[in-house]
Amino acid sequence: xxxxxxLAARYGDQGxxxxxxxxxxxxxxxxSFVQEQGIDYPVAIDRAGKPTVSAFAVDSxxxxxxxxxxxxxRVADLPNSALEATVRALLAExxxxxxxxxxxxxxxxxxxxxxxxxxxxxxxEDRAAFNKVSRLDRALRREISNEYETVPAPLGGSLAMxxxxxxxxxxxxxxxxxxxxxxxxxxxxxxxxxxxxxxREHKVASAxxxxxxxxxxxxxxxxxxxxxxxxxxxx
Amino acid sequence: MDRDYVTIKxxxxxxxxxxxxxxxxxxxxxxxxxxxxxxxxxxxxxxSSDAPTGNIGCPVQPEEVAWFAEMIRRSAIRLQAPDVSGxxxxxEKYATSFRR
Numbered sequence: 315x316x317x318x319x320x321l322a323a324r325y326g327d328q329g330x331x332x333x334x335x336x337x338x339x340x341x342x343x344x345x346s347f348v349q350e351q352g353i354d355y356p357v358a359i360d361r362a363g364k365p366t367v368s369a370f371a372v373d374s375x376x377x378x379x380x381x382x383x384x385x386x387x388r389v390a391d392l393p394n395s396a397l398e399a400t401v402r403a404l405l406a407e408x409x410x411x412x413x414x415x416x417x418x419x420x421x422x423x424x425x426x427x428x429x430x431x432x433x434x435x436x437x438x439e440d441r442a443a444f445n446k447v448s449r450l451d452r453a454l455r456r457e458i459s460n461e462y463e464t465v466p467a468p469l470g471g472s473l474a475m476x477x478x479x480x481x482x483x484x485x486x487x488x489x490x491x492x493x494x495x496x497x498x499x500x501x502x503x504x505x506x507x508x509x510x511x512x513x514r515e516h517k518v519a520s521a522x523x524x525x526x527x528x529x530x531x532x533x534x535x536x537x538x539x540x541x542x543x544x545x546x547x548x549x
Numbered sequence: 550m551d552r553d554y555v556t557i558k559x560x561x562x563x564x565x566x567x568x569x570x571x572x573x574x575x576x577x578x579x580x581x582x583x584x585x586x587x588x589x590x591x592x593x594x595x596x597s598s599d600a601p602t603g604n605i606g607c608p609v610q611p612e613e614v615a616w617f618a619e620m621i622r623r624s625a626i627r628l629q630a631p632d633v634s635g636x637x638x639x640x641e642k643y644a645t646s647f648r649r
Contacts, residue, residue, distance in 0.1 A: 523570040534590040541588040542554045
């Protein structure tokens with residue numbers, strides 16, 4: 315603990331944010347312990363059933379998980395001896411560019427619905443040609459609608475520049491929910507198969523429903539619980 | 550909820566086999582989506598969101614919140630009546646802002 319306090323103090327002004335997570339077991343004593351030790355970073359207590367421990371596959375205590383400036387878990391299960399050097403390496407990376415204003419609303423929806431963003435750079439006619447490909451394929455149209463928040467934008471505009479697209483031909487750009495670039499494809503001359511391929515390549519990977527259910531039933535057996543199934547749909 | 554329930558969400562369109570699992574769990578019952586069902590660890594249905602008046606969907610109205618609490622009451626293992634009342638009060642508070 316003194317080592318972590320020292321780490322937080324030395325690297326805090328460079329952007330290090332430390333969050334402690336204590337297991338539910340003994341959690342009732344955590345508040346007084348934090349006070350006694352003068353710990354000034356937030357310390358959370360895992361819930362019963364150890365969902366945080368399970369989610370991070372923690373196999374020893376303490377265990378360290380490092381999240382980079384873009385919010386990605388970059389290092390898991392880090393030994394104590396490598397902690398400071400890894401923190402320094404991640405802090406040395408540049409902060410991600412701010413989300414372009416044109417993507418803010420789409421990003422908010424994409425994060426909330428666990429979707430991706432597709433920016434269609436070109437003219438209205440270019441986009442109409444792109445949409446025409448999916449108009450004849452109901453499943454493709456639905457796939458795009460289910461998996462992507464689409465954003466129209468002109469070529470050569472501020473969004474295209476922000477995305478680093480300098481091409482002069484109409485381009486579809488797939489982005490993560492927070493605007494991170496995933497891939498792009500020229501929209502001109504696309505056929506249905508290539509659009510399907512692009513859409514599938516960059517969509518959020520969804521787990522098989524049978525596997526989700528069987529996993530939940532196995533957990534319920536082990537922990538003597540019920541399974542609450544929520545059936546939903548994108549619409 | 551975590552004390553008694555493993556909670557999962559299945560999207561009937563986005564999760565592969567979502568539609569098949571939905572049909573198997575729900576059978577011929579209709580009433581829109583969202584729909585919920587509570588299963589025991591063997592996969593047997595204990596209670597669903599089909600109240601006597603129909604599927605409560607996302608529980609917002611007082612009678613929907615009441616049925617959700619009833620679902621918990623009927624299926625809970627460790628949760629006791631005060632816990633169910635507490636859950637109902639929390640849901641009631643949350644749902645109020647969505648009421649017209």
